[in-house]
Amino acid sequence: MDLNSRKFKILQAIIDDYILYGIPVGSRTISKKYNMGLSSATIRNEMSDLEELGYLEQPHVSAGRIPSVKAYRLYVDSLIKSGVLEGTSSLNLQSYFNKHIKHIEDILSHATQVLSELTNYTALAILPKDTSEKIRNLKIIPVTKDTALLILVMQSGSVYNKVIRINSGLSVDTLNHISNLLTESLSNKNIDEVSGVLFDLIKDLNSNRDFLIKLSDSIKYMVNYENHNKLTLGGTSNIFNYPEYASVEKAKSILTLLDTQDELVELLKQYGEMQFTVKIGPENGIIGLDDCSIITATYSTPTNARGTIGIIGPTRMPYKHIIQILNNVSYELTNLFDDN
Amino acid sequence: MDLNSRKFKILQAIIDDYILYGIPVGSRTISKKYNMGLSSATIRNEMSDLEELGYLEQPHVSAGRIPSVKAYRLYVDSLIKSGVLEGTSSLNLQSYFNKHIKHIEDILSHATQVLSELTNYTALAILPKDTSEKIRNLKIIPVTKDTALLILVMQSGSVYNKVIRINSGLSVDTLNHISNLLTESLSNKNIDEVSGVLFDLIKDLNSNRDFLIKLSDSIKYMVNYENHNKLTLGGTSNIFNYPEYASVEKAKSILTLLDTQDELVELLKQYGEMQFTVKIGPENGIIGLDDCSIITATYSTPTNARGTIGIIGPTRMPYKHIIQILNNVSYELTNLFDDN
DNA sequence: TGTTAGCACTCAATAGCAGTGATTGCTAAT
DNA sequence: ATTAGCAATCACTGCTATTGAGTGCTAACA
DSSP states (O other): OOOOHHHHHHHHOOOOOOOEEEEBEEEEEHHHTOOOOOOHHHHHHHHHHHHHHTEOOSSTTTTTTTEOHHHHHHHHHHHTTTTOSHHHOOOGGGGOOOOOOOHHHHHHHHHHHHHHHHSSSSEEOOOOOTTTTTTTEEEEEESSSSSSEEEEEETTOOOEEEEEOTTTOOOOOHHHHHHHHHHHHHHOBBHHHHHHHHHHHHHHSOOOOHHHHHHHHHHHHHHHHHHTTOEEEEOGGGGGGSSGGHHHHHHHHHHHHHOHHHHHHHHHHHHSSHHHHEOOOOOOOTTTTEEEEEEEEEEETTTOOOEEEEEEESSSSSSSHHHHHHHHHHHHHHHHHHHH | OOHHHHHHHHHHHHHHHHHHSSOOOOOHHHHHHHHOSSOHHHHHHHHHHHHHSSSSSSSSSSEEEEEEOHHHEEEEHHHHHHTTSSSSOOOGGGOOOOOOOOOHHHHHHHHHHHHHHSSSSSSEEEEOOOTOEEEEEEEEESSSEEEEEEEEEEESSOEEEEEEEEOOTTOOOHHHHHHHHHHHHHHBBBBBHHHHHHHHHHHOOOOOHHHHHHHHHHHHHHHHHTTTTTOOOOOOOOOGGGGGSSSHHHHHHHHHHHHHHHHHHHHHHHHHTSEEEEEEEGGOOOOOOOTTTEEEEEOTTTOOOEEEEEEEESSSSOOOHHHHEEEHHHHHHHHHHHHH
């Protein structure tokens, strides 16, 4: 027994119906609504086979059947193979943004907002992390007697800042001097080059050794960790639109996850390797998220750094529709950055 | 008929019991558990009076009674009068923070986290807004041909940054020049003085007029609006700990509110006028938030700018406990800033 | 006059139960 | 290979009876 074309058609009909109504689908429904030219009894036999093959599940014996994760997976794979990811964007994301020039953080926050409105699911995204991005400018501004502010501006316009402790022996002029020296020697260098450059500088200067080492660490820390462990969220409360999360425990578990962020950030980072991912139910690997699907796409900045944007929702999800929207949004997002 | 001391004692017992268990309280419960030395019948009579006075409500005739907003208000007022706000903090917030020097944003975010864990409610806070805060440093860094980054550092170490459009006629050197000039003339000035200083500068320079005006607007915008319209949240999913929000619509409405932020930000700003506020149920004035209480306290930074931190939860709330915790947290928070 | 015991009454909540209907699996006929 | 027919299953619905926590009222009591 294998999955012939008739079985596939029936399975598809069941998935479509279940996605639409969210209640178990019976043989009679398929026979009548999806005019297959087959009686309910025949469908019944096929459904029994499909269950044996692992594509369908039965909540209880007198209920209809619901698609399994395996079925969704088949469905999504065939969708993607059929070219749902192609086609130009009918969406003009640009029009959703006002004309102010914005930071990437603002753009992304806005994009998740838009995405959540378009899909009615919760949207989530992470900022791109670009180790090859070049430093543009560096400045050390004294704040108190023994603290200063380290400000780092990247070529893309990203700004990082961090309070650092300074040796009280360092005068404002010295700091200014170091600041200028560093801007000069670090500009157009990327993060991986910082250590090397500072090492050379230490040799030349032969003073302020500890301070420069600490600076180097701070710079690396800022660029590598700050911002890149933070989820951008949109439409958090959309979760409640679905009967799957009508029970408070379910909703709580997912909202706690969104609150905690860490696990999801890791997931998105991981997914960022792929242009497009669809993780159905337990495929995402997070315990307690077995009945959620996560769909992600990557977007890129002009410097070719890649971030991830996606949505999270119940396993029962109009995959085709959502995939198209997400595809468009990530495409438009990339465009938007190019223009800016 | 007025609220004599016995009635008050009974009312207090009812409130205590209801806060603890969340189910309507009957006369027998009070008579037995709170050994008043009175029979249930007597309590019954008193409860009937209390209902007439507006302190109690009956969900239905054969249920017990629950405290009204008026009752909670009386209870909280008497708590505050009895000096619950005094007494030193037994809490050492400092120990919750690691030893890294942090930005105020990080500290506040951490503080809401701690507060939500201590109270089991959702904590919310806004950053202080200090119009008297002085500018320390200003820098304009070109990013693309026609955009630049405006970076503003305040005396407190707060950093604002914004992408601005520049006239392509402006060279890097000119920008640098303007940047230095502005740092010189604006440092130690507060926001209200920016317009005046720039006006004088325009007269002297007699060029780049439009650019300087735009800069002045940008500066004012950054300091006045950025950051100050953003809620810092902690323990969002704590809402689900309470049977009051077991229904999904309830939970959804409050989470949507937290999502939207605007209304709550306005509220907190307004409450910032007071050292301490307890708004019970409809007293907060937000529609759809009739059955939530909001308790806030102000904290202050070394420059005497005041921010607001608080919690939001169901009307049934252990006010005494929460007020004490919040009082301690705001006190410790203020201390923390002083040390830093 | 305030307090209390007693009692009838109310009503939400719960449990039990029968009926309904959607759906299945199996069998026998086509 | 397909289908009609049928018994069996079982969640769901709606009805009824029961329970029990609670009230208000009245009459007796200190």
